[in-house]
Amino acid sequence: MHDTRSQPLLRLDKLSIAFDGKPVLRELTLEVRRGETLALVGESGSGKSVSALGTMNLLPDNAQVTGGRWLGDTDLTTLKKREWQALRGGRVGFVFQEPMTSLNPLHTVAKQIGETLRLHQGLSGRAARERTRQLLEQVKLPRPDELLDAWPHQLSGGQRQRVMIAMAIANDPELLIADEPTTALDVTVQQEILALLAELRDRHGMGMLFITHDLNLVRRHADRICVLYDGIEQETGPVGEVFAAPRSAYTRTLLDAEPAGRPAPVSSTQALLEARGVAVSFQRPKRLFARRPPAFEAVKPIDLHLAPGETLGIVGESGSGKTTLAMALLRLVESRGEIELDGERLDRLTGNALRKRRRRIQVVFQDPYGSLSPRMPVSDIISEGLRFHYPELADDEVKKRVQAAILEVGLPADCAARYPHEFSGGQRQRIAVARALILEPALVVLDEPTSALDRTVQKQLVELLRDLQARRGLSFLFISHDLAVVRAMAHRVLVLKDGELVEQGDCQTLLSAPTSDYTRALVNAAGLAAQS
């Protein structure tokens, strides 16, 4: 393969894309060579996915694509519809972000992979099945013979992504376009998938266009990097060089965006929140005349405590019960065990008494788009709790406090009358923080508040939260799967796996010298840069 390695496989020459005349990508020039991985990096909205889709003519009709595109010797601008169909899935394979929706739920694995084989190679029946089995082996799926007849819902996210990869490489493509292939997966699975992609690339001599926002992955898995900002190429070069000496200002910002620093130390030792043996189980449905199956233990009994001004990080992969534990502490799901806030048993309260206490614990959710009611202006969203808990406040006073909260979280002062859809993800998260703060809580539960945001915005939010904690002496319960963010936020960390406490301890010590295998795997997969 090495003799052809230097020859460009995909060449874009001043590729520009506009939607209805509004440019989203300006004059992008790049090359992908055989056997190499080019990472296309940028924040959301920077035009990275659009450029890949535009290259392959996959954009809707209102997009205008101009500039030169070549795949090997083929000029992509002159292809006809049939030639495109042969090219996509044949010479070019795709792996998309969402493993949950990119497989058809009504077809078995063998049928879905077999379809591309039939279309592009004319294989059918036994031959197709045999080839599919080989492909499943290549992508290292366990028990390929059984999985041939499995339905997508029987597979985990990582397994589905492997099936997608099997489909993408089924026809020995020259170019593999992977559009955020691991974003929806847990960190440990991410590493496995990317290692698999690299291995397949080397074995088949493919070129790979790897679209991502995660610089950690780029550092480990790409050869060259191309940074986009707002549709404009910032810089292109070998990964080592760009990371060591970024030339463009934007790349520097992006590299600096790794959340850094540590929260201010805690002095207090008394407990604000104390939980003993908190456990959550969900009953499974009982079938007629059958005995009820044992309940599903989402969270097994856990003890934890939290001092005023302290941040406790809760870490684990998806399905580990992080959010369920937090919801139990908030008394939003039924739980067992004792929960004590300010020395008062929260788990014994009900009805009105519980509602009165709720203002002491507030919550900020993960999804900045789903956590604000789309039909209320920002001032109403923020002031809602205030108006309920302090009905005696005059309208002027409410207005004043809303304004203060808006300024405190660093939002523009004139945003009170606007609606949530006018704001970016980071700004919406700030609105959610303002909504929580206005009730002057002692404890705020932060459920993955940064995971839907770009790195640079993440960093700003982390700094805001730390600042608020220092100023107000807030306690945080910080849920995240992102160890870099947790390290920047938490004093102590609690690691969960399958609803069980793996270990708990001081954040620095635990991340630098994990005692359990599971934590070690998490820390390795996260690839934390050493902290200066």
Add this chain to the structure above:
Amino acid sequence: MAFAFTSKLSPIARRRIEVFRRNRRARVSLWIFLALFVVSLGAELIANDKPIVMHYDGEWYVPLLVDYPETEFGGFLPTRTDYHDPFIREQLEKDASTIWPLIPFSYQTLDMQMMRPSPSPPDSRHWLGTDDQGRDVLARVIYGFRLSVFFALVLTGSSLVMGVIIGGIQGYFGGKTDLIGQRLTEIWSGLPVLFLLIILASFVQPGFWWLLGIMLLFSWLGLVDVVRAEFLRARNLEYVRAAKAMGLPSRLIMWRHVLPNAMVATLTFIPFLFTGAITTLTALDFLGFGLPPGSPSLGELVAQGKNNLHAPWLGITAFVSLSLMLSLLVFIGEGLRDAFDPRHIQHASSATPLTRTQPNA
């Protein structure tokens, strides 16, 4: 304060209005329907058997609002004046100036001065002819239209309230509430409405409100499923959970956070509930289980058309007025449904963030 989505139009609502306005058929239908309805609201001014105002013997009279005895106008009996009576007419023509409505007949005026046996065909005196009891068809259509629309409005409004409350409670609380509620509504929806009406007709004389009450008992059932599904979905949304964590009581969460979102699916349902109500009322009148005899009802006109095939103006009028009204409503309903369809909106809704994070170079 809290209900900015009603007082001030949110951008979503504005976009919906825009989509509706771009649908020409729905827009025109809405205007025609509104015009017809407004006109029919003033039915007493358009079709009535007494003058609106008159000047008689140097004094002003308002027969539309006040009942004057015949003795006022030189008659012999202290009874209510019949302004079509030849003697009174003569008196009035002599020394009074009168303003008559456009159609000088009300829906139950029997025309005693007819030259031809009823039902009489359309002529200059009765523009759409008379029915088999000598009543003016056009007047009856105008009053009947108003009655049908009014009936449908009240029925739709009250079913909406009932359906949203019951469906909302089931969906929001879920679990046992939902299970029991669903079974009860299923049993309830199994009751035969028509039989109930027939049985009722043997006890009481079913009037407007009786009919409305009986129909209301069943018409909310269709809405429950839609509202319940929307509430079930919305109760797990993050902003609903955030409101719960804020300590808001359930009724406020349902009212402020869940209901506005559930209303979208519900509102698309309304025009079809509306046409359904009109059709049912017409059908009941046609069968004779509906409004009391003499009421201006389109269903009764259909029945007359069927009984008097030799007088085609009856059947044709009933057919045209009913099909026009229902078609207009269906067109409006289609327009509303499209306006509320999120897929329609997506084209215009690329939410642009206010400020992008700039690279701090």
